[in-house]
Amino acid sequence: MTLHELSPLDVAIASALILINGAISIVLKLGLEKRLALAATRCIVQLALIGYVLEWIFRLERWDVILLLCLVMTVVAGISAVGRVERKLPGLYLNSIVSIFVSSWLVTVVTLLAILGYDSWRETPAQYVIPFLGVILGNTLNGVSLGMDRLGEHLTRRRGEVELLLSLGATRWEAARGPVRDSIRTGMIPMINSMMVVGIVSLPGIMTGQLLSGVAPAAAVRYQIVIMFIIAAGTALGTIGVILLSFERLFNHSHQFLHDEIGEKRK
């Protein structure tokens, strides 16, 4: 079985389906038409662009270019994670980028070298490096973003409790343990939930892609299991990383809670 190639006309027909959404928005006065048009256009332009970039990179086969693209993807993921956080935390961007970088790259390298068995990452073809890193980044940024958001909110709402513990002789870690745990849980739960329903409710994109391109279901499933687990590992490490980095900025070594560093809620 080979892949049924889609012509530009096929894509155009699919695009017409988005008009259904537009019609619903107009009839129900949802006011989403402009956003929908923008989103659909961005979807086409961004994917077309990345298609060209990937074709170019796959042909080029140069590790330094692959590395550069991976770095750009990582920094964009770090910045996007911050975009969804409602309260400003100290060192927000740096914490986000560092934790996403360390967790995603670590998990990607382990996957390529230990699981896929390449001798060095320089020998790994771009068609493996980029999709693996991409899928880990996409999920890790979600966990990082949810975790940071929760931490800011929790520490603001329950500042009194944290200070109470400190004033009774708690160490900074004892005082922050509750909010820290709660934030890490919040970051990790979507990933755990998606592992619960995978295969029953949803067929993940990568597995779908492999099935479409003719890979045997058993082989596609093995890939998907690996991917789910590496995504889970990346998300967990990234979330823990960003929460601990934020903790370090919000609680100094004198066991003082620097609550003034947490910003107001964005409007």
Added chain:
Amino acid sequence: MTDTTHPPLLDARDLTRRDRAGQILLDRVSLQVSARERWAVTGDSGAGKTLLLRSLAWLDPCEGEVWWRGERIRTTNVPEFRAHVIYLAQAPAMIAGSVEDNLRLPFALKRHVDRAFHPDAIQRQLDRLGKRNGFLARRDSELSGGEKQIVAILRALQLDPGILLLDEATSALDPATERQVEGLVTEWLAASTGERAVVWVSHDEAQRRRVADRALHLHAGRVEGETA
């Protein structure tokens, strides 16, 4: 000059606090609290009374030094210090749970793990304050402001602190209960071998006369004077 053979219990030197814009909120305030002393900190709203009490407990970053029994407070000994010098806020925080959960809270901390919660002793004190059977089981959400203040004071007293920093800690109590709580603090102070002291912030002049022998007057973040 500081007496090095008998240092004060708490010695705060030149405490200075600034806001984020660099504006001075507390300007080189010093205070020495010796054993058995009962201090009041007075001043108008915004004079810096709460900031001073929080700074004495080293709760916020500030310039200056705090010494406890002749030892300077640095990063390593802060939790130990705060287990002895306890700050009580005007609106005490409660954890979600019963009064008993709140009273047990400190014993989960490393600093107090060798101590035990004594429900009978607590109940005796609650009886004196008119909080009889069933109060320990009440939920935090059911407590009035005054009842929270009672829980907060008992929570601190059971830890046998060296100094209590009471920031309007009885402001929500009715006059009779307020006197009884003052009585508990006075008893705690008298029961020691002389190693305890208390600092009150209160807007109530009559209460200040009852609970304090010395007063530090603040105005716009500066010490305006001391009276004995």
